[in-house]
Amino acid sequence: MEPPGTTCTAGPRIRQPLLVVLLSLAVALIPVLPMIPMLQPAQWPNHPDVDSVAWSIAQCGRYFSVHEQFPVAIDSERFAGNAQPVFYAPILFPGLGLISNVAGAAGSLRMAVLAVWALQFCLVYRIGRCVSGRPVWSIGVATLVSWTIYPLNNLYHRGGLAEFIATGLLTCALCAGCLALLERRRAMKVALFLLCAWCGALAAGSHSITAVLGGLAAGCLALAALPVGLKRLRQDARPKDASPGQVRLRPPRQRxxxxxxxxxxxxxxxxPWLHATALYGGRVSVAGMTGVLVHEPLHDSIWVRLMPLPLNASPDLWPHNNPQLNSPLLVLLGWTLFRLARTCRTATGVNRRRMVIKWFQWGTLLRVSLALLAISLVLSTSATLIHALPKAFSFIQYAYRLISYSNLAMLSALLAATAILGNSPVSGRSQLMTLAVWTIAIGLSATGLAMKTRYAFQTLVPAELSAQWEQDADFIARAPARYHAHKAYAVSDDSRLLANEPPATLKGVRAVALPVGTGSQFGVAQPIDVQQDAGGWVQTSVLAFPWNQMFVDDQPVSPERVREVNQQLAVYVPDGTHRVGYRPQPDAAWLRLRAMGMGVFVGLSVVAVLSWFVVLCRLPRIGRRV
Structure with missing residues (x-):
């Protein structure tokens, strides 16, 4: 048997039936425990962002069932022309919207959250078993990842459901990619690579900030992981006197x-998101809400980051907001690095040559992961560095969002260090120390989970909106009162403000709201008849965005003749009765990119499902080892 970390081996087979049963129960229950508050029937967290996400999913699904296409803009009874589908969760919300037509908005959200968390647990367990060969160790690491405080903070106390799903999928992509590099069976290697691509694509299509930051972090880790699992070194690349960390070899072209x-x-x-962001990303309202990357001293300090338990640092500002690292995993990483350093100093003979090969395979990933951990931790806690960053970094909004990438780097570093250690001899004293470290890590993680779930149960309220949406499909056309993203994606133009017009023309400005259609016109803002005794400006409920085209009497109004009031569009209406309406007319390039992007994702999903069907059926010819 080849040593763990060289190729994907399952490790020794577990032969004790009782241990198999216990481990199976652990695998089934561990990822579900953090989700128990979310899985409560007819209840969900009391946060406006949760209402907003659930309504966006329900509206998207209902719109598709009526019009057989996904919306370009969201029209509601309060505002029309909201460009949220262009910028936020362009893949996640349409996908969950289709599921919501069967399971409801709350049901689709619960299914997505549980599926991502279960997939993350399984993949972390699998990659842990490949690099260590020890199933109990692998379950322990997967437990520490599943019981992390900050993702649960996003789920229950920040309402960051899209961010929760995206960062979980990013971890899945990292684990699936490493498994693909270690795998020797061709069919399984292809299936794992497709799973990695699918998770990465869905993560990018779920949360825009994760698409940028996660893309940078995952790109660095992917480049560093290219040597992982290589079995052969060039003859001149492994001198007998080489020390760990000195061997370099260019990864094969296929990788x-x-x-x-x-x-x-x-x-x-x-x-499509990149195209729209390049055109308008710096001008949308949400980009200017903060202006700079926010550093909150009560949250963004090194002591809060390293706090192992979810203490309420600032209850008056954000109740139960716990921006903390996965400290139990950090404890385990520190002990593993200490063992690795000591083993590298004392290794001789065969063990030293084995360490050279392992350092070649995993050393770069270990170094890059530790560097990413240090950079993300310093950037998220240092007010001086945060304020020195260019204004372009303000899209992150909150410094503690970097915690997700610190946790990802910790997991990557732990896997790399464990793979390099392999089956190195361990003294009795080291075994006792390892047991003590594991006891501390699991104890802290379990205590933190208990506190966080208790806080989560305190936030649960009846999911009345979801029940109304399921009873009356047209009720979805009404945005919830706490929907917060009405004007988040408006793009204003100061050159056409209505206040710049001559004062004489501003007398008697009327405000009208376009009614939103139901039935066969669900989710589409309807024209409204406006009667004017004398010509004047009419302020509509249409939000300012370059793609929102105004019409008067079914005739398009040129953008030069449209004005803005409070990020809403206003048109001049002559005396008499006239029909005022609007239609979204998106950029042609964006429409093509959207069709192509969704087509690529759907095609990738189909191919990935077929590949896993092949793997599960164990077809012998294409499943042979390579």
């Missing part, structure tokens, strides 16, 4: 091509 293909698939999926 570089696979990485380029992965980047291409993710890029095509995110292409």
């Amino acid at each position: 570089r091509r696979a990485l380029l293909g992965l980047i291409g698939v993710v890029g095509l999926t995110a292409a």
